[in-house]
Amino acid sequence: MFLRVTSEDAHGDGKGGEARRGGGRTRLIRAAGALVACGFVLAMAGAGWAYWHLNQNIKSVDIDGALGSDRPARTVTTPAPSASASPLPSGALNLLVLGSDSRSGRANAALGGGDSSGARSDTAMVVHVDAGRAGATVVSIPRDTLVTRPSCPLPSGGTTAVAYSSMFNSAYSVGGPACAVKTVESMTGIRMDHYLEIDFSGFAKLVDTLGGITVTTDQDIDDDKSHLHLRAGTHRLDGEQALALARTRHGIGDGSDLGRIGLQQKVVKALLEQIASSKLLTDPTALYRVADAITGSLTTDTGLDSLPELVRFAQSLQGLTSQNMKTVMMPVVPAASDHDRVVAKEPAASTLWESLR
Template sequence: MTVRSGERGDDGGAAGRRVGRRSRLLKAAGLTLAGVLVLGVGTAGWAYWHLNGNIKSVDIDSALGEDRPPAAVSSPSPSSSASPLPSTALNILVLGSDSRSGAENKKLGGGDSGGARSDTAMVVHVDEGRTEATVVSIPRDTLVTRPSCPLPSGGSTSVAYNTMFNSAYSVGGPVCAVKTVESLTGIRMDHYIEIDFSGFAKLVDALGGVTVTTDEDIDDVDSHLKLKAGTHHLDGEKALALARTRHGIGDGSDLGRIGLQQKLVKALLDQMSTTDLLTSPTRLYRVADAVTGSLTTDTGLDSLSELMSLGQSLRSLTSADVRTVMMPVVRAPSNPNRVVADEPEASELWEKLA
């Protein structure tokens, strides 16, 4: 049988229709894949932009100038590594602020709306090589000499003697907090990190909670926390209440609360090490959003890439590698409700971390 030009046999027509359908399906699949890729790239780009934009920063270096303890000297990096992670020793001032700004902070019991205080202060010293760290808590009730601090509006604060340590943040913000810590310790703070109440609670929730063991019953009317002695898995709100608890434990002072805060530091490190964030992009984003959304840093850490670089350089740290201590203090002779640095022990501690 002869097939004239322009005509098709039965098999040829079916084959042609199959080829046409396959072509259309492949085209549709290609367009769909392209759309998914564009959407994925766009979403990732938006997420990075959003997280990067979350971070607030303060230019502490410019504000304080050169009148500071010397910066640590960098050790030479191995030439075999193309792009080595930072490995020098680090000193980071970490503050937890009780800001009442925003509905979430007010709900969680922050300070008055007119300002904020450094409710928690820790100097985190990371040894050279980034394999061990020491966290030193500074009681907020410590009486110190607060140096003159520059103000954003111009001018400066007056030197204050025998004043509470946490007044530095209230009077001059992060810049004055850093300058006061450097004056107290003789150590340069390489970085500054501040997180508020809601950010801490969100971080704990994003990680799935933290497990903490308490040595005694807790019933604090101010933090609204009731816990029996023992091991508890806490959500963000209860973990924050534990960090704020001071009444009903020990002598009711800030010293007892510091012990609870140091337990929380260890618990957070343990939770982070057991949570594989890379296998859950959604949880990873929630953790990143919780951290960056309530974070204030110095300008050396005010981008997502800089924070990621810091995090990667500390990735080998576990709770077993972190030592938590409190600056040695004694009751202040002038006020039994305040403390002062216990010398020479306090100075010896800071010298070891310099």
């Protein structure tokens, strides 16, 4: 069977061929437009889901509601003039940052969280950010410090009794974040503007998501309890190793909490340096993974419990680098009643807190 093609069919009659070709182009343009529109809708849906997921990740506690007005006064700062309709906050502020050895969850237990009976504040740091937010002082509080723990509200209702010569980290165990904040404020006379807490598995996941951190140790570390064995020198650590370094104490110094604090401060600085060196703003996938790791393990006060608030807070700190961060430990001396515990060394401790008000 043969198909006969006439010259009119082949070359068009001046209208039909052009119409068919024009129709083809129109259909092609419409199809391309539909694909673009579908892609846009899917991208918006994906962005919406990502926003919802990150926002839902964040856990919070109402510190202000729990503690009421029985607290030190807030630091009053005058913001610098700005042409922006909504300038970023630039005043000085104080944060209590806790690393929690939570027992809840399989991931935390696998990293040394123990049974599921509770949690302790394994790491405690008061972070004072200077006005202008380009410099900061990080003060570590030894968890074995004996303090007067004030009466604290309990999540289940009621209050705890005042406890004298109580270990600092018992505040979190007894009354949770609100009691930890109230104890720090009682010790320092400084209002904590915000509260941040990260747990075992969250910290390890964050380090892994960033591709590890680089830390230099000044001495060999052999700690069977934290499963960490490192020669003195520079090391690239994954999440589990970084967590072990922040928790180790039996393989260094006298085995007390004081030796561990220096390592914790090294780890914090290394983490900040890794975040600063990562090109997260040019890699949306990497940025999302880091944001997911942070928000998924974070507990905040209600002033930072949404994604917009956290982003705004982070943007206000964009000028802060590890080089502009001073790390110190609260001055302490061995306790007379128990040489395995420490107490604040006075007047040095009071002088330090006064300098941060």
